[in-house]
Amino acid sequence: MNDSDQQVAAFLCDGQPAWDKIDFEVHCSRCGYNLYTLQQPRCPECGLQFAWRDVLDRSAWQSDFLFEHHWRSRPAHSWLKTFTATMRPFHFWRRISIHDRVHAGPLWFLLGSTGPIFVIMLPATALVTRLLASMGGFLLGFIDPAIGRVLGDLAVDLQRQPAAPSAKQAPVLLGTVFLVVLVALGVLASLRQTLGRCRVRTVQILRVVAYAAPASCALYSVLFVFLNSVTYTVYRLDLSYLRIPAELVNIAVPLAVPAVFLCAGLKCYLRLPRAILLAIAAVLIAGLFVFTVFAVALVVRLGR
Numbered sequence: 129m130n131d132s133d134q135q136v137a138a139f140l141c142d143g144q145p146a147w148d149k150i151d152f153e154v155h156c157s158r159c160g161y162n163l164y165t166l167q168q169p170r171c172p173e174c175g176l177q178f179a180w181r182d183v184l185d186r187s188a189w190q191s192d193f194l195f196e197h198h199w200r201s202r203p204a205h206s207w208l209k210t211f212t213a214t215m216r217p218f219h220f221w222r223r224i225s226i227h228d229r230v231h232a233g234p235l236w237f238l239l240g241s242t243g244p245i246f247v248i249m250l251p252a253t254a255l256v257t258r259l260l261a262s263m264g265g266f267l268l269g270f271i272d273p274a275i276g277r278v279l280g281d282l283a284v285d286l287q288r289q290p291a292a293p294s295a296k297q298a299p300v301l302l303g304t305v306f307l308v309v310l311v312a313l314g315v316l317a318s319l320r321q322t323l324g325r326c327r328v329r330t331v332q333i334l335r336v337v338a339y340a341a342p343a344s345c346a347l348y349s350v351l352f353v354f355l356n357s358v359t360y361t362v363y364r365l366d367l368s369y370l371r372i373p374a375e376l377v378n379i380a381v382p383l384a385v386p387a388v389f390l391c392a393g394l395k396c397y398l399r400l401p402r403a404i405l406l407a408i409a410a411v412l413i414a415g416l417f418v419f420t421v422f423a424v425a426l427v428v429r430l431g432r
């Protein structure tokens with residue numbers, strides 16, 4: 129039995145918490161309800177089922193790799209580990225305990241990193257894809273000239289399309305990404321008491337959005353380059369029957385990617401019912417809000 133097991137064992141008597149020996153506050157990890165003196169391992173406020181060991185073991189309140197818990201001792205290493213782990217959202221959230229201590233400061237930092245990640249990833253992905261297409265076209269051209277030509281054309285299309293934001297576009301892009309993330313956070317925070325009959329602490333919602341936003345933005349930047357070049361090719365080759373499907377995919381993907389990442393956190397971590405509906409609602413409202421802001425800005429500009 130290790131130290132933490134011994135500590136927890138001291139707080140338990142026949143599997144029940146010995147409240148007279150517990151001198152720290154014990155709250156529900158999802159909604160913050162005070163669990164002190166309760167006998168059943170189920171939160172009366174939000175219905176979360178838990179094991180007494182998890183809420184009483186203070187040594188288990190910290191993950192072994194998250195940036196949120198290790199940003200002081202190893203910032204770059206923990207950020208990289210956290211970022212790569214969030215690229216597999218369902219797997220990631222199964223590794224994270226709802227009973228961890230949540231630190232809002234580092235989470236706001238992660239949220240803020242979303243825009244810069246997008247602005248850096250876009251041109252980087254375009255460059256790497258272009259190089260791969262050129263090299264692939266050159267090498268495969270020896271085996272099959274037709275495949276070599278297709279890849280060569282793709283490399284040219286990638287060069288022509290405006291995948292990399294210009295110095296003028298970058299701040300607008302950054303602002304847009306921040307706005308979408310903040311509105312999605314606001315929507316989830318305001319819906320948290322009504323959907324799924326679950327009251328959830330705002331900081332837990334922040335945690336889900338802060339881990340979903342940078343990863344979904346990174347994935348979308350890769351898909352953006354790919355979809356952009358496919359759409360460009362469809363128009364260049366004048367494949368009129370593929371134009372509408374290509375445009376529809378261009379609209380659906382930026383909504384679907386963040387919705388899946390959000391859904392993973394809401395479902396596997398916060399264990400909310402109807403998580404996918406909640407995620408879609410947040411992303412749709414955020415998207416519509418930003419679209420309206422752009423439309424109003426355009427009308428004001430044209431009116432001048």
Ligand SMILES: [Zn+2]
Nearest residue numbers: 156159171174
């Ligand atoms: Zn609760």
